[in-house]
Amino acid sequence: MYGEFHTIKFVSELCDGHMHCMRICPTQAIRVRNKKALLLEDRCIDCGECVRVCPNNAIIAMTSSFKDFSKFKYTIALPSPAFYAQFGKDTTPSLILEAFKKIGFDDAYDVACASEAVSIAIQEYLDTNKSPRPLISSFCPAIVQLIQIRYPNLLDHLIPIESPMEIAAREAKNLKMKETGLKASEIGAIYITPCPAKMLTIKNPLRKKHSFIDGAIAMHDIYPTLLQAIAQSNGSNDFKEVQGLGLGWPIVGGQVACLKAEDCLAVGGITDSVRILEDIENDKLKNIQYVECHSCPTACVGGTLAVENPYIARGRVLRMVKKYGSTPCQDREKIRGLYQKNFFSLTGKIPPHPVQPLDEEISKAIEKMQKKQGIHDKLPKIDCGACGSPTCLSFAEDVVLERVTLDDCIFVAIKKFEKLSSELLETVLRHSEKIDSNIEIITS
Amino acid sequence: MDNTFLQTFKIQGGNIYNAGKASTEIKAILKQLGINAKIVRRVAIASYEAEMNVVMYAKQATLKFEVSPSQISITVEDEGPGIPDVGLAMQEGYSTATPEMREMGFGAGMGLPNIKKNSDYLKIESILGKGTKVTITLNVN
Ligand SMILES: Nc1ncnc2c1ncn2[C@@H]1O[C@H](COP(=O)(O)OP(=O)(O)OP(=O)(O)O)[C@@H](O)[C@H]1O
Ligand code: SF4
Ligand SMILES: [Mg+2]
Numbered sequence: 191m192y193g194e195f196h197t198i199k200f201v202s203e204l205c206d207g208h209m210h211c212m213r214i215c216p217t218q219a220i221r222v223r224n225k226k227a228l229l230l231e232d233r234c235i236d237c238g239e240c241v242r243v244c245p246n247n248a249i250i251a252m253t254s255s256f257k258d259f260s261k262f263k264y265t266i267a268l269p270s271p272a273f274y275a276q277f278g279k280d281t282t283p284s285l286i287l288e289a290f291k292k293i294g295f296d297d298a299y300d301v302a303c304a305s306e307a308v309s310i311a312i313q314e315y316l317d318t319n320k321s322p323r324p325l326i327s328s329f330c331p332a333i334v335q336l337i338q339i340r341y342p343n344l345l346d347h348l349i350p351i352e353s354p355m356e357i358a359a360r361e362a363k364n365l366k367m368k369e370t371g372l373k374a375s376e377i378g379a380i381y382i383t384p385c386p387a388k389m390l391t392i393k394n395p396l397r398k399k400h401s402f403i404d405g406a407i408a409m410h411d412i413y414p415t416l417l418q419a420i421a422q423s424n425g426s427n428d429f430k431e432v433q434g435l436g437l438g439w440p441i442v443g444g445q446v447a448c449l450k451a452e453d454c455l456a457v458g459g460i461t462d463s464v465r466i467l468e469d470i471e472n473d474k475l476k477n478i479q480y481v482e483c484h485s486c487p488t489a490c491v492g493g494t495l496a497v498e499n500p501y502i503a504r505g506r507v508l509r510m511v512k513k514y515g516s517t518p519c520q521d522r523e524k525i526r527g528l529y530q531k532n533f534f535s536l537t538g539k540i541p542p543h544p545v546q547p548l549d550e551e552i553s554k555a556i557e558k559m560q561k562k563q564g565i566h567d568k569l570p571k572i573d574c575g576a577c578g579s580p581t582c583l584s585f586a587e588d589v590v591l592e593r594v595t596l597d598d599c600i601f602v603a604i605k606k607f608e609k610l611s612s613e614l615l616e617t618v619l620r621h622s623e624k625i626d627s628n629i630e631i632i633t634s
Numbered sequence: 635m636d637n638t639f640l641q642t643f644k645i646q647g648g649n650i651y652n653a654g655k656a657s658t659e660i661k662a663i664l665k666q667l668g669i670n671a672k673i674v675r676r677v678a679i680a681s682y683e684a685e686m687n688v689v690m691y692a693k694q695a696t697l698k699f700e701v702s703p704s705q706i707s708i709t710v711e712d713e714g715p716g717i718p719d720v721g722l723a724m725q726e727g728y729s730t731a732t733p734e735m736r737e738m739g740f741g742a743g744m745g746l747p748n749i750k751k752n753s754d755y756l757k758i759e760s761i762l763g764k765g766t767k768v769t770i771t772l773n774v775n
Binding site: 340342343468469472474477542544545547548549550552553555556557559560563587 | 638641654658665667668669671672678682701703748774
């Protein structure tokens with residue numbers, strides 16, 4: 191994991207115990223106890239699905255707010271390319287970048303062009319490295335965590351290439367340092383993020399010490415202000431229009447579309463990602479070169495913190511790519527040169543983070559597994575969730591781990607109650623013979 | 635083997651949609667038991683290939699999965715055509731897969747060799763016209 195923290199927070203006072211979050215959680219990391227949702231932290235991958243479905247807004251995505259950046263002398267906004275797709279078709283990326291300067295940022299910097307550079311670096315890596323195939327994209331932090339937790343065998347498949355967000359921030363800071371004479375620490379690079387998960391890589395990046403990004407503001411937090419600034423704009427614009435295939439990165443298939451390699455896959459959503467990861471673990475996809483994997487079903491255009499309907503946003507990305515995609519914004523030979531100088535590479539290993547086993551000691555773990563199986567056999571297996579665990583199997587496990595008791599299953603409780611009440615009735619009937627005969631006892 | 639966890643799975647021949655389900659569950663159980671990730675992967679590959687062979691070539695099978703503190707074993711017993719020449723079937727690249735199966739990415743003739751590579755013990759017993767029994771064992775340490 192990216193550290194001992196998560197980017198979503200459960201606000202207990204607001205939680206009514208609705209269980210929407212428990213049911214949707216793809217890693218079964220949520221339980222409801224005493225009408226409050228609680229998180230099993232070692233299983234959470236920060237995908238943010240729970241944030242989307244909570245009807246009470248009791249699950250908060252932990253992003254930054256504008257005032258967190260007052261310590262910087264100079265601020266640069268770096269919107270995720272997904273942000274470009276949240277506006278109408280006349281609002282081009284360059285107008286959006288320009289608008290950031292009107293709402294208090296000193297400058298803005300495009301990330302889509304860095305995505306194109308990263309795509310070239312990925313292609314170089316594929317062409318020159320013999321590491322295990324398929325390589326898996328490492329740009330969705332939720333997917334990286336899923337692999338750390340459930341697929342430690344696949345950590346070596348995560349491509350060790352820096353993300354577009356980092357590449358862009360590094361470039362933007364270098365540029366501004368030269369221009370303004372300020373120190374790196376005086377310049378704040380602020381990502382406009384589609385999801386809380388990106389906060390993980392900002393606070394505690396893997397395979398390197400520090401992020402070049404200093405914080406992230408939620409797309410939906412900044413959207414209204416920016417929309418207003420765009421509406422009031424007089425049309426003046428210092429930015430060139432954003433070009434290149436990097437514009438397609440925030441949709442499923444956007445990365446793969448930038449690659450020359452043909453044997454590639456793109457997948458969105460945890461359920462389908464899990465299927466692909468299972469296949470990779472079973473050695474079934476060795477002929478595939480690269481797998482682009484996103485936690486969100488529609489990738490970043492449909493991130494937890496997005497504003498627009500993800501399919502409308504996706505349509506806009508496709509249109510942008512059609513209009514501006516054919517002109518590259520990067521010089522391939524220059525990027526290849528930078529690649530050879532390790533400009534894009536990440537070194538070091540990503541640590542595995544497997545979920546706690548049933549027991550540290552194998553023979554005890556086996557005993558507990560037998561117990562879990564025995565309990566599960568007795569349960570109705572309808573996954574009703576009334577017990578506060580997402581499935582009957584997870585409930586059986588919670589019983590074995592002594593998080594709950596068997597009676598917490600209403601079906602078990604009813605059976606117990608039935609037995610108790612029939613015993614009670616029997617006793618009453620037995621005694622009634624001795625009692626005054628004009629007390630009528632209705633059985634059945 | 636006193637302290638042994640046992641679970642059986644039914645595998646349907648021809649059922650591509652559910653293919654690989656038993657292996658997925660087996661993997662999840664091993665991870666919960668805290669078995670070393672490298673061993674989990676070897677078991678996953680071996681059980682997946684055995685399961686797929688049932689889906690491809692047999693009518694149906696029972697997969698018996700056992701874990702003790704020292705050993706993991708998988709026994710797949712199918713009702714099916716049997717294998718006429720096990721030695722030949724074990725050779726890398728030997729396959730009787732149909733064009734349709736090849737279309738779906740199977741038929742490289744690597745399944746049985748991969749099981750061999752990823753297990754510590756492998757036994758194949760086959761009776762023509764009746765079925766095949768594949769026994770796979772891995773040491774936990
Ligand atoms: N359970 C089985 N029943 C009948 N025949 C089998 C069975 N398992 C394997 N065979 C035979 O043995 C051959 C080799 O099997 P193996 O798993 O090594 O390769 P494959 O299944 O043909 O291809 P791949 O596993 O690479 O997709 C098969 O083509 C088939 O003729
Ligand atoms: S797909 Fe994109 S928006 Fe969704 S969690 Fe991953 S990085 Fe964030
Ligand atoms: Mg096979």
